[in-house]
Amino acid sequence: MQEGWIAVNNIALMAFGALAIIGALLTIVERDPFRKLISLGILVGGSVPFIVDRGLLDVAIAVALIAPLSTIFILMVCGRGDQ
Amino acid sequence: MTPQEAALAVCAVIAVYAAIRVALEPDTLRKLPFLNVLSFAVAGSIALLIPHPLSIVAAAAYFVGSTLESNAIASTYAGGLDRRE
Amino acid sequence: MNPEFILGLVLLLGGTIAAAFPVPKTYLNRLINLEISAWGLLLLMLSYNEALALLTFGGVSALSVYIFVRVIQKKEAPA
């Protein structure tokens, strides 16, 4: 049972790694700043479970609160989108 | 297969599905509900990966942060910065 | 060679190349692509289990994004 648990954890972490790769590729490919920021959200969602899986929960809390802060800073430069 | 493993597998599969739907959606603001599904799945799997009291706070912090990000993106896209600036 | 190390290297290299040659050549796109390599560096630090380095890097990264944003605003303002 212990091995099964580790195996499912590994498969789930592979899925989150795929999530991070998808987010990074999408961020590079997109051209509109808003779409790039949404793709950056996918990248963040793929990276945070790796921090949690190491057991560094305090770091995960800090990073999960700081990541939207920098997104809001970047949004200060973006004008409004086309309606 | 224990309940935790089944739940973690479901969360991981739904997260990847939501990311693919975000990639394929042409309208910018209609990407945000799919991003919300992704953050639900990630917040659930944060709590499922490590059953520790602090991981409730981690899941809530991730979820609130992601919601705040979606809110700021939608407000800025819809028309100017809101009063948070 | 754990998965965080490989993923971090890929993100760091990809983000750096994308920040060097952004597709629409604006400062905003360079800044957003720089965020990718910041997350790659964070995962790379994670693979060495340095909790204090991670906390410091997270805070300083948000601060540097704020400084870059102010610089871009000053640069793009109609003089």
Add this chain to the structure above:
Amino acid sequence: MDSILPAFARILVAAAVCWLNFILIDLFFRLPAGGGVVGATAIGTHIERGGGAIHGGYMMGNIVSSPDASAGTLLASCGVYIAGIPGGLLATFLVFIGNRICHDRGYAGTTGAITATFIVWGFSQIGFSPAEFIAGMVIAILTIQGISHRHSSRLLAYLWKVREG
């Protein structure tokens, strides 16, 4: 203790329970009436432009841009899974703080978290695991936000019309 149902069937039952919980509470607190913030209104308008109904779009925009009863159900299931009833109440408090951060009154999220805490705890007494409720809530939000915006917004608008009478 082994139940008769296999794991995935129990996850589907939990998904139905979570779906009923958060839809009923969101309808009770009048989320489909209008957008709470500017971003929610914009998301509703875009969903209507894509062929959906406007009130369902407002409710989906409100779910995206502020932690409402669905987020309360998810975080309360996480809390009960980790620490029992006190964990669920801690999650309720965190949802309330999150609502305050997002410029919302926060009644829907807090009420949803409290009811979900006791529902999940009650089901864990009869053989369900709280982990199945986490997966069930993810499936429930997938059916609203992630399959087809056109049909789910029409369903929500129909329910809103029924609730208005």
